Amino acid sequence: MNDLQRRRDRVLGPMMTTFYRDPVELVRGEGVWLWDAAGNRYLDAYNNVPHVGHGHPTVVEAVARQMATLNTHSRYLHEGIVAYAERLTATFADGLDTLTLVCTGSEANDIALRIGWAATGKKGIVATDATYHGNTHLVSQLSAGRRPVGGRVDWVRRVPPPGGAVDGAAFAASIGAAIDSLEADGHGFAALILDPFLANEGFPSLPPGALDAAVALVRARGGIVIADEVQPGFGRLGSHFWGHERMGFVPDVVTLGKPMGNGYPVAGVVTRRDLIAAFREGFGYFNTFAATPVAAAAASAVLDVIESEGLQARAEEVGRALRAGLGALDHPRIREVRGAGLFAGVVFDDDGEFTGEVVERMRAAGVLMHYIGPGRNILKIRPPLVFGHEHVDMLVDRLGQVLKEMG
């Protein structure tokens, strides 16, 4: 442990997780590049928060300008907030026409679940069994990983995600059984929440329509569908701006987070007017830091850059090259290359340490990435959308070398 780590442990407290055995101290970022305190440069193939690139001047300038001009809460009127909400909701299907701004994806999902309660008068929630939707007390109850102090609430049911042996019909059947169980226990059924790309579940390759049976079943049983677009949204998947569009369904509620402000803490809930009305009627809601002129400026600048630099099309094109490059790697452990746009995964035959070791060695080789999936055996490649062909070449080249070294 170096001096900074010791100080960090002392003042931030124990169990503040870091990446890598020997954590990286970052000091500078630009586009797809990061530099550590020793001057080493890393290709960032992991971070999705800097969606349009680290330190993008358009976003920095928009935030600085608006901070210098005005930053107040939403109990005063402001054109910028309304204009952003109009612009963002225009990217959704008809009906998904209101935006509630919040600060974090966790806050967005904390609202989304309560929209389900308010809309149905029921309490039961269904989620997948390998998911993560955030860190508030309510939302953290969805995570299967850790049994919280005081135990779990009894109105959440977890089902195996689709993918592999679980097809769309089997997924819907599991949800149906979960709803039966919620109803039998007197909770009733309010909502299904899922990431339409199933990122934390390891983003299995699913054909469009694979979630249709589940969505139809949820509605037939009186519930609503919440799509958590924190990871797939804002053009990352290339072919579509939103993950649910790619799968071909329209959710009732969409939650947004990480990439929305390129690092400025802004997140949101997009839903129908009747649903947000039911929530506000049922719970009341105000968020001081959320619907501010600066949050709107940051988020609006992100949309500006996505459009002006054609980042969705770039994600599609460069992502294709990335998957092709990864697919050309030859190693006995590689089971599959998967993903969409600039969200790619290499699935390894690994019942233990292999994928983690690849991540460590890639860091030593100057490329930051991570692993994901219930078995932690999927290399997670999710770079800023300004990733280009030259970065793909570097990543694939270094990964090839690392895999060769590891034999």
Place this chain on the structure above:
Amino acid sequence: MNDLQRRRDRVLGPMMTTFYRDPVELVRGEGVWLWDAAGNRYLDAYNNVPHVGHGHPTVVEAVARQMATLNTHSRYLHEGIVAYAERLTATFADGLDTLTLVCTGSEANDIALRIGWAATGKKGIVATDATYHGNTHLVSQLSAGRRPVGGRVDWVRRVPPPGGAVDGAAFAASIGAAIDSLEADGHGFAALILDPFLANEGFPSLPPGALDAAVALVRARGGIVIADEVQPGFGRLGSHFWGHERMGFVPDVVTLGKPMGNGYPVAGVVTRRDLIAAFREGFGYFNTFAATPVAAAAASAVLDVIESEGLQARAEEVGRALRAGLGALDHPRIREVRGAGLFAGVVFDDDGEFTGEVVERMRAAGVLMHYIGPGRNILKIRPPLVFGHEHVDMLVDRLGQVLKEMG
């Protein structure tokens, strides 16, 4: 409803509250001043988020510089985050030596309650009956105002705050009865949460030591004390940097919010190492947008300005003049002038509309303020700390005119 209001209602949805019968559209702020779209200037005597003044260049430049340099999450190491945490915790009593950064005061209180659970293994929470601690599902259960869809949880007890007829001993006795009730119902007792300035309760004038009996009782009964410093903290009260210092007790957990980043969404939880360890062990926690280099830069710049401009001493001195000026106003409805530092209240004899009408007329007279307290009969004056004697003169002068008009 003007065009902007109509568009706002359409795209942000219904029940997005605004201040004033005819809401203000703000376009610019500087120091203690705000301007609306028609060019009218307002003295801001209400907003505490722009703690060191609207658009303070030190904060704007710190945020812009750090955003252009690097903004990543806390799984990489960063000197700025650690240095800020060291600097902030140094303002607290020994033992309160760890900082967990989050994005909003709501997130901070959502953690604080769970620290109570993790530390005690019990569930019961005691709060005052006129409080507000935030908007997550968990924290909103503390608010007495609105019965949420699905009803209230059964492990919160609300007690009348101290002040008026309720002295420190009576407050402690109410808490004792609440703890008895929680224990009788099998929940046990985890924590008392309260704002040591009791801002939402109408900040009754309490002598130092008035909360000592309550604090001692909570500890004798095995619980922890959570001080919500979102409103009183960061020098606003003049005589002390924190509200609990002013009352003369040391809490187990302190939550921070609004003024911390002068509008940048940063908040925090300061507590002992053993308590944050129990929380992280019991729940796990990671917050993408929270412990970032930019959040630390914003919060650090706020401390810089408080120090370099002597804002705590200024709050004490100008606040004294403010209370003196308010106290010299002569109107039959004025029952009391109260407060500390730059947090002042004028308590009116008002069983209905009077205080609200004062707020409306003060807006028309170019001064923004609001009302507070269970009876909504207290004028709430809580300006940025760069408020000066000339602003006090203007506020008192305009308020005198408004009260005279109202007869």
